[in-house]
Amino acid sequence: MSLESQELSDLKSKIGREPTSTELQIVAAEWSEHCSYKSSKKHLKMLPMTGPLVIKEKGYDSGVLDVGDGYVVTAHIESHNHPSAVEPYGGAATGVGGVIRDILSAGTRPIAIFDGLRFGNIEKDQQARWLFKNAVTGIADYGNCLGIPTIGGEVEFDECYQNYALVDVAAVGFGKKENLIKNHAKKGDLVILLGGSTGRDGIGGSQFASDSLESEDRSAVQIPDPFIEKLIIEAILEARNEKLIHAMKDLGGGGLSCAISETADALDIGIEMDVEKVHTRESDMHPDEIMVSESQERMLIVTSKIKLKKLQIICKKFHIGCSVIGHVKFDNYMHIKKGKKTFANLPTDVVANATLLDLPSKKPVYLDTIEKEKKLKPITDYSKLMMKFLASPNIASKIWVYGQYDHEVGIRTVTKPGRDASVLRLDNGKFLSAKIDGNPKHCYINPREGAIGCFEEACRNVVCTGAKPIGMLDHLQFGSPKDPEIFWTFLESLKGLTDFAKFFKIPCVGGKVSLYNETPAGPIKPTPVIGVLGLIDKKPSIPQKISDNDCLVIIGDTKDELGGSEYFEYVHKFIGGKCPVVNFEDSKKNMFSVLKVINDSLVKSAHDCSKGGLAVAVSEMCMTNQIGCKVSLEKVPGEKLSVDRILFSESHSRYLLALERKNLKKLESILKKNNVSFKEIGEFGGYRIQFTNSAKSIIDLRVDKAQKTWLNSLRDLVLHG
């Protein structure tokens, strides 16, 4: 893969001559969609990226938030979709590695990993099962070895990912504000490549990721080595403590080409480097290969000659490579040599800044009719349906996945995986809550409202732990931007996210765009994945164990919004209908009221209503607490709806609260004062999950039986098909 003809003539006119082959390789890597964001960059500017807690520094690969008392939290999200679709183990593992190094680049220690995984229909498709199983093992083997807990994420299956995989990894770092690397370079500074050796893996990986997936180009997939990554983390944090780093960047997509040009461009310097100085895995590598190899576990460091000695001592201690490959100049050129011979000499701003595109967009035709519903087959036995639903891959517990991840290492995990969001303790006595959420089924039906819904769901999850959202990460995954209809869905999602972020004053602190997620069978559904970080000032009072006679209160209205719901798609095999829409005002009222009643210690447990609707959310509370519950559907506030719609609507802004009866009055008065729509709809106790409608039994399940099915079905499906 190389430059398009227009880009080639652009390059020629910018440098005023024919480019060399090495230059072509460098520019093709850096101008790939993956590295340059050329299709999306113009539009991404609409997102709010500043706020009172956001710390901005040049050249950061991760977002930085001030969490008080001299501490910062860093966060970033990336995907590794193409590699994972070809080689799920290595693709997923190196996906973890890459985002961890982004966190490290700021000078913070990575303290948590989150992963969002999406595959085809694993009930039918053996290959989807294989991809799923191996991606999970890849993440587990990598993250566990690093000793960074994987504490959250999501797993979803949808036909649109047939023969494909979405592997999104987010990471969070923590450190002292004073230890942040303030990227800078001084005259005479050296450029150092630290870590693993450069080999022939991941050649052209960024271009591979910037086209639809048609061939299994294995040489474009990187090989993971978590052991070296762990050594790099410790070595770099030691070097950071000794203030040995002037500037730092991880080597990811585009390898050295990208790291050198972007570092030089961000710091407004030039860099001269010699490929012969790079420690390589093979002796006969061509300069072109060295420049675009995406071998993992490498960091680029700029430091002075004096500090180099100390850095070398640290690297020797950890037995990791540390090569001086070049030095800083002030001519704003990247000058690539082999010995004395020049192979490339390019202005860094040309390399680092591809010509941005303004692609045409057009509303997809399918959207004109998508909201029209078909006639559904009536449900005769809701209890039976519910058991099937709890066993379905998207609803079933993901314990088979997170049970393979070390989620305790680091001894920060206060709230463990399996809840709305995990919570970590920080060194300043505060607590961090984080969650990532996506919903391609909603986004397919309405790209704008679906994306907003993902954002709100991530907020709801974090709010259910008692945390106030302080920052957002967006990961926008779509098909080819050259298709105007797909590009329209991208823009709609982005606009929706922007509106919500501005309304709630939640800054976007990091993100990634992944386009060309297509196979010969077609593009994926629009899949924005949103991460939200929340902060809790004191030790969270929830969740507490729910006990007999505790009451169940729902906040928020249940509406006729079943488009893209699990009920329509899994039970009725119907894609269409009206997707849930977030009312910003209601969303805000509900969110802040839930935070208020949690902070006032009025509730024992809070849970958001999302995939599978009210029926699944109540069941999850019961199964997690091993207690029954009796719910009266006629009491559920909202539109007047048929029983199935009340049970399975996926309307947003809804929360379930469990509380002691003695606190109900106080809770009601707060909610009334805040003008929030709510109702006590049930009571916990016994050992059955029961839904009734005007005294008529609708669903009646034994908690233990339901729980067994819910916990084991995903594992059984993976292992036994």
Place this chain on the structure above:
Amino acid sequence: MKVGVVVFPGSNCDRDMYHVLSDVFDLDAQYYWHEKGLPKNIDAVVLPGGFSYGDRLRAGVIAAHSPIIKDVQKMAKQGIPILGVCNGFQILVEAGLLPGVLLKNESLNFMCEWTNLIVENNTTPFTNQFKLHDKIPIPIANGEGRYYVDDDTLKELKKKNQIVFRYSEVVNGSTDRIAGVCNEDGNVVGMMPHPERAVESEINPIDNKPSSLIFESLLTKTGVHN
């Protein structure tokens, strides 16, 4: 009292263990890098969990050949309390300081979950504050955590009271549900579960007191408490 925390390339529970020893139990903990020796005036040694050398070849086998292990072996002979947790246990086994081997879990997967231990020997420096058969809620996190010995060795272990902890139920298929063992003298103890992850109430959802007794036992043994 001085406790040495041995750090290998790839150790990843060293900082957690250090925090628990120094901040929770107020001990004088020190890190010791695997290439260095241990000082003579040390009162106890802990080998923390992690992935020393990335678990290459077999968990713990490369670290067992580190220079520092010679000192650990010497101290073991002198009767100094030595605790190996998770990868630390694997290293002690590979170094020949403890009997048995650790195989891949029966599920063939890495397993991270909370489980219960039963105290089977309350005479070691790490269990002297327990009553026999006390229960300890504690998390495991390992891929190669299935303890295995043959029948003859199992008989020996029972005879010499070397089984320190059992799982309360079958967790990973280990021989006789063994979760931790000691040497014949009882001063070297290895266990797969992570006590350092269970001693603080903030992160222990069940009860942090039982696992705290592992460290309280050490304090008692070395005369800090009596």
